[in-house]
Amino acid sequence: MATQPEQEDQQLDPGLRAVLSERRQLINLAYRFLGSVSDAEDVVQETYARWYAMTPHQREAITSPGGWLTKVASRICLDLLGSARAKRERYVGEWLPEPLPDRTEWISGRAGGSVDPADRVTLDESVSMAFLVVLESMTPAERVTFVLHDVFHYSFAEVAGIVGRSPAACRKLASSARQRVRAQKVSATPPARSADVIRDFKRAWEAQDIDALIGLLDPNATTVTDGGGVISAQIHPIEGREEIARFFVNAAGNAADLTIAESRVNGQPGLVLHREGVTMAVLALEVSDGRIKHIWAVLNPEKLGPWTS
Numbered sequence: 551m552a553t554q555p556e557q558e559d560q561q562l563d564p565g566l567r568a569v570l571s572e573r574r575q576l577i578n579l580a581y582r583f584l585g586s587v588s589d590a591e592d593v594v595q596e597t598y599a600r601w602y603a604m605t606p607h608q609r610e611a612i613t614s615p616g617g618w619l620t621k622v623a624s625r626i627c628l629d630l631l632g633s634a635r636a637k638r639e640r641y642v643g644e645w646l647p648e649p650l651p652d653r654t655e656w657i658s659g660r661a662g663g664s665v666d667p668a669d670r671v672t673l674d675e676s677v678s679m680a681f682l683v684v685l686e687s688m689t690p691a692e693r694v695t696f697v698l699h700d701v702f703h704y705s706f707a708e709v710a711g712i713v714g715r716s717p718a719a720c721r722k723l724a725s726s727a728r729q730r731v732r733a734q735k736v737s738a739t740p741p742a743r744s745a746d747v748i749r750d751f752k753r754a755w756e757a758q759d760i761d762a763l764i765g766l767l768d769p770n771a772t773t774v775t776d777g778g779g780v781i782s783a784q785i786h787p788i789e790g791r792e793e794i795a796r797f798f799v800n801a802a803g804n805a806a807d808l809t810i811a812e813s814r815v816n817g818q819p820g821l822v823l824h825r826e827g828v829t830m831a832v833l834a835l836e837v838s839d840g841r842i843k844h845i846w847a848v849l850n851p852e853k854l855g856p857w858t859s
Contacts, residue, residue, distance in 0.1 A: 569615050569616075569619070572615070572616045572620070577591070579627070581671045585648060585685070586647065587671070587855065588648070588855065593626050593630070594623060598619075601615075601619065620704075641778065643775070644786070646853075647679065647682040648853040648855075649820075649832040650677065651813065651814070652817070673817030678834075679815065679818070680834075684730055691723055694709075695720050737839050741818065751766050756810060758803060760795045771789075771790070771791050771843055772787050772788065772794075773794045794845070809825075818834065822857065828858070829854050829857040832857060834846045
């Protein structure tokens, strides 16, 4: 049986339905470009506003509405990425992408409703926190080119028309981006094994067992916390397993009323901290060779909308 939204969609003009069907693709693109669900939604809204600002005759002259929408959304993101660098220089502490819950756990940050399926981001390796953090190290042109070509499989000719560079220049941008990804890539760990290690970390953290925590962390592990100046967090990354273990033990001792739950964060095993039913932090963890290599903890409540009822 078709749902009400599906029935309404079936009643739309075929041309309009084709345009609106691009929404999920645009949300997925924009989130990978910007690392922010709210910013991605704003980009898509602006893209559709520009579409409907044209006359019917102008819209009918566009042979590929999906290609037009992708081009406009990508260019908006490219502009935003340029200005975001200046904003993040003023950001208090480390900036991390917004974490995403699993599809079945996605809660609307907007009051009074659930998230439209078209607003959900498809969860795969290209939205893992580790991958998004590497994307943050790229120039805007590298990031947009790499995501369009390597993740969404646009040709370099198509990418060139979007970023305003030659196809040859886009090839170089993509190659540079791939080198950044390879430089940060760790040994792959099966999700089930990662979940086991993270579960052990959770238990050791709850027990405030510093030795057990040290044993679960890579000797060169790092932890990054993002409070955005709204919530108290470490301004600089924490490096080394002993320092990280002490940090988490101290955090547990200072917040006895917090509960820690296993969850999926950006499609990977992670942890979520709650206080009286309110999400206080989301932790994405990367496991390599049986030990935790990276921990990214997002505490900024402005980035936890999808996790908040």
